Amino acid sequence: MGQVLYFDLLPLIGELPAWNAGAHVDLLLGNGLIRQYSLCGDPADGTRYRLAVLLDENSRGGSRAVHQQVKSGAELEIGAPRNLFPLAVSKGHSIFVGGGIGVTPLMAMAYDLWDHKRPFTLHYIARDPVFAPILQAAPFASCVQIHDRSNRSAPRFDPSSALRDAVVTGAHIYTCGPVALMDAVEESARLAGLPDAQIHREAFSALPVSGGECFEVLAAKSGVRVQVGADETITAALARVGVKVTVSCEQGICGTCVVDLLEGDPDHRDEYLTNDERSEQIALCCSRAKSPLLVVDL
Known part of the structure; x- marks a missing residue:
């Protein structure tokens, strides 16, 4: 499986925000690199956030940066806990x-x-x-x-x-x-x-981004139109022509890059949107197109 770094984050000042089981935090790793990691400790322990990060052989930079930066006494910037995977209210098993x-x-x-x-x-x-x-x-x-x-x-x-x-x-x-x-x-x-x-x-990951035919994306608000290559993400193609999209996980699991879809037949490859949401929205970091053109609300 590889090396796993198991560590606690303690507040420099004050108290840590409370969190519920299933939550994750963003680790801000420098140079715009942001990755999400699940909190794996006891939610009742308000003194620390416990994380475990696998050093991935195919790392796109996140897990490698964590393993390099996390040392005893190191200071890290994190986001507040967010929960997209909560426990249901149930008395059953x-x-x-x-x-x-x-x-x-x-x-x-x-x-x-x-x-x-x-x-x-x-x-x-x-x-x-x-x-x-x-x-x-x-x-x-x-x-x-x-x-x-x-x-x-x-x-x-x-x-x-x-x-x-x-x-x-x-x-x-x-x-x-x-x-x-x-x-x-x-x-x-x-x-x-x-x-x-x-x-x-x-x-923890979506379907592969690469593969399939080239297609075009039209950013409706700016009027910019760009071709997306077979091995290129929509976000990368838009960035080439000056249309910036905020991204975080770049794997289709956090929802940061989700925008409204105005026209076209998308090839959804994220793990964030529900089936109902997919009729009107698209995760730009990983999804592709089945039609020659997608029109998005950017």
């Missing part, structure tokens, strides 16, 4: 399925439910389960099932088996990690008879 680094927001949820004496099961699936010692030492360790994919003799995680009693218990399902894992969990939940309102997911 909760089932968490985290793949790799995707387990981090689920750890905060586990702390929250444990503190409030609400039932849950946390499944952690990884080829290199670096969080296993942390989970095994947590107060909720008895609620954790670790699926080590490096152990070929061990049975593979089976979503349908994990969710077998979900309808009976009125469970809410929360999954975060690789898209294939989340899709499998979501499909199993629906086959088990769970309604969409009880299925929750958060992605």
Whole structure:
């Protein structure tokens, strides 16, 4: 899996803003580089923000910058906590399925439910389960099932088996990690008879930006029109002709670059917008087009 940096952020002065399980913060890493990381500690602990950052071999700069900059005593600038993946208000059982680094927001949820004496099961699936010692030492360790994919003799995680009693218990399902894992969990939940309102997911990356045909984008307010190359993002193409779009994650998961779509047939590749929102909006950092032209409200 690679090296994971697990660290606490403490306030220089005053108190840290309160947060709820599922929240993330922006790390401002210099030179306009901003990345989002889930808070993975106990929301009841107001003294610190706990983060875990994987050093990604294919890093676009964010995880590498974190591993270089984060040292004991270092000062970092962060944004206030934001939550796009909240716990539902429910007295029923909760089932968490985290793949790799995707387990981090689920750890905060586990702390929250444990503190409030609400039932849950946390499944952690990884080829290199670096969080296993942390989970095994947590107060909720008895609620954790670790699926080590490096152990070929061990049975593979089976979503349908994990969710077998979900309808009976009125469970809410929360999954975060690789898209294939989340899709499998979501499909199993629906086959088990769970309604969409009880299925929750958060992605750490969107579909690949490259691939497909070239197309044009018209910024309606400025009247600027530009061609987007096959291996180019819409934001990069617009920047070439002087139309600046504010971006943050650049992976289609934070919503910073979402704008209104006025015309055209988009190829949505984000993990932020709902299906209803996609009829009127588009995430410019990762999405593409199925039609020759997109017109956006810029």
